[in-house]
Amino acid sequence: MIVTLNSKPPFDFFLSLKAASSFEPGRIGAAEELRRAIRLGGAALAIEISQARTGRPVLRASTVGSPNRARLRAAAEWMISSDLDLKPFYRMAVHHRVLGPITKDLRGLKPLRPATLFEMAIIAITEQQISLAAAHHIRSRLIGRFGERVDGLCAFPTPGALALASKTQLLACGLSHRKAEYIGDLSRKVASGRVDMENMKTMSTDTARALILQQRGLGGWSADYILVRGLGRPDCVPVDDLGVQSVAGKYLGRGRRLSPQALRRSLAPFAPFRGIAAFYLLAHDRLSREL
DNA sequence: TACCAGGTAAAAA
DNA sequence: TTTTTACATGGT
Numbered sequence: 001m002i003v004t005l006n007s008k009p010p011f012d013f014f015l016s017l018k019a020a021s022s023f024e025p026g027r028i029g030a031a032e033e034l035r036r037a038i039r040l041g042g043a044a045l046a047i048e049i050s051q052a053r054t055g056r057p058v059l060r061a062s063t064v065g066s067p068n069r070a071r072l073r074a075a076a077e078w079m080i081s082s083d084l085d086l087k088p089f090y091r092m093a094v095h096h097r098v099l100g101p102i103t104k105d106l107r108g109l110k111p112l113r114p115a116t117l118f119e120m121a122i123i124a125i126t127e128q129q130i131s132l133a134a135a136h137h138i139r140s141r142l143i144g145r146f147g148e149r150v151d152g153l154c155a156f157p158t159p160g161a162l163a164l165a166s167k168t169q170l171l172a173c174g175l176s177h178r179k180a181e182y183i184g185d186l187s188r189k190v191a192s193g194r195v196d197m198e199n200m201k202t203m204s205t206d207t208a209r210a211l212i213l214q215q216r217g218l219g220g221w222s223a224d225y226i227l228v229r230g231l232g233r234p235d236c237v238p239v240d241d242l243g244v245q246s247v248a249g250k251y252l253g254r255g256r257r258l259s260p261q262a263l264r265r266s267l268a269p270f271a272p273f274r275g276i277a278a279f280y281l282l283a284h285d286r287l288s289r290e291l
Numbered sequence: 292t293a294c295c296a297g298g299t300a301a302a303a304a
Numbered sequence: 305t306t307t308t309t310a311c312a313t314g315g316t
Contacts, residue, residue, distance in 0.1 A: 023297095025314085124298095131296040134313040176312045178299075219299050243297035282297090 001066070003059045003073050005049070007082040010090075012108025013051035016080065020112040022286035025133035037148070037155035038075055038115045040067050046151035049076055081110040081232055089234070089273040098251050099270070099277060102284045111279050113230060117197035118190050119156045120230030121215070124222040125182050126175070132243075134174075141173035162187035182217025189215070205233045228275035235272040239263045247281045 007013075018030040033050040045067055052058045059076045077083070086108070093099035114120045122142070126135040146157035146165055162170075162183060170180035189195040195215070200208040205227060212223040224238035237244060239260040249258045252266040270277035 127296095128298040129296070129311075130298090130313055131315070133315065134296075137313070171312095174313055176310085178311065182299085217299070221298055225297075238297075241297045242295095245297085247297095 001060075001069065001072070003069060003076065005057045005059045005073065005077050005080065005082065007057055007077065007080055007110070008085045010086055010108040011057070011080075011082075011110055013049070013057045013080065015106065015108055016110045016112055019106075019109055019283040019287060022283070022290065023132060025136050034079070034112070035153060036079070036115065037150045037153035038079075039148075039155055039158065040071055040075060043067075044148040044150040044155040045072075046153050047072070047076060049080065075115060079113050079115055081113060084110050084232060084234065084276075086110065086276075089270075089276050092270060092273060093277070093280075096269070099280065102251075102280050106280060106284060106287075109280065109283060111229060111232075111276075113232060115156065117200055117226065117230050118159050118186075120226050121186060121197060121212075121218065121222070122156075122162075122183060123230075124225050125179055125186075125217055127225075128179070128222065138174040142170075145169065145173060159187045159190035163191040179217070182215075185216055186218075200231060205231075205236065208233075224275075228279070234274075234276045236275045237263075237267060237278050243282060244278050247285045248278065250285065251281050 014030075014032075017034055021027050021030055033048045035046070035048045037044050037046050039045070048060045050058055050060065057080060059073070090103050090107075093103045114123060123135075123139065126138050142162075143154050143156055146161045147154040148158075165184070165187075167177075167180050167184065170183060171177065175183065186195070190197060195211070200211060203211070208231060209223045209227060212218050212226055213220070218226070221238045221240045224236045225241070227233040227236035228238075242257070245257045245260070245263055248263050248266050249256050253262065258266060267274040267277055
């Protein structure tokens with residue numbers, strides 16, 4: 001089945017994919033397509049998103065099973081941030097000393113989102129305190145051990161699968177005792193329906209943030225990280241984030257890492273797109289390293 | 292070898 | 305109430 005996707009222009013799928021993969025450790029070269037196993041109506045399904053020559057992104061789903069077309073489109077469009085309109089951000093940034101040239105270089109760049117907010121929450125927990133590379137390896141083990149395989153890909157583990165995992169098994173993936181508990185607790189709450197993370201899509205940012213903060217293991221950094229990267233709230237920035245502090249210091253400061261307060265001040269001019277501004281700085285930093 | 296890396300909750304002061 | 309501590313892995 002092939003579904004044509006819409007995404008608010010401007011959108012450069014290749015650039016967005018290249019930026020996303022620049023945050024993964026040890027990758028060599030940029031892929032031409034986004035290949036993922038996702039769950040749709042209870043079944044794992046391999047999908048491939050690619051950009052046609054017309055410039056319009058075209059989604060191709062594997063023909064295994066017969067997925068619901070509308071749901072497939074909705075899931076894929078969510079993952080490529082179709083709803084994000086970059087134009088007002090660009091209008092705001094165009095005359096800025098630093099963001100002006102960067103937004104021109106990276107025109108059409110959108111952040112790619114994890115398929116579900118549960119996955120996003122697990123990403124946040126794994127990335128606490130340790131390097132992105134270490135966290136990535138730990139997640140790979142979680143996915144390999146608890147995810148469902150389909151067409152040579154592996155879907156991110158369901159809350160149910162992680163709820164059934166023993167603490168010993170979680171520890172064997174490289175998690176700390178604390179993080180294994182956080183992931184077990186959250187998985188059981190989501191699997192049992194006591195918490196519905198997908199509901200956050202329709203909540204106000206403040207309400208969603210409050211729900212995130214109620215979960216053990218998710219603090220202020222995780223809340224803002226989930227809000228901007230998982231939920232696409234463009235003004236949210238984790239000001240405690242070491243990576244954002246460093247990149248903002250490099251581009252907007254004197255090169256040294258910024259304090260949370262200084263970071264807040266330096267991003268203030270970009271409201272209500274402070275999170276997108278931070279994303280552009282991070283992406284520019286990563287992509288310029290590759291050359 | 293050490294030290295730091297896109298934090299958090301719980302203990303100690 | 306505020307400050308300190310333990311924590312797991314991977315890259316340099």
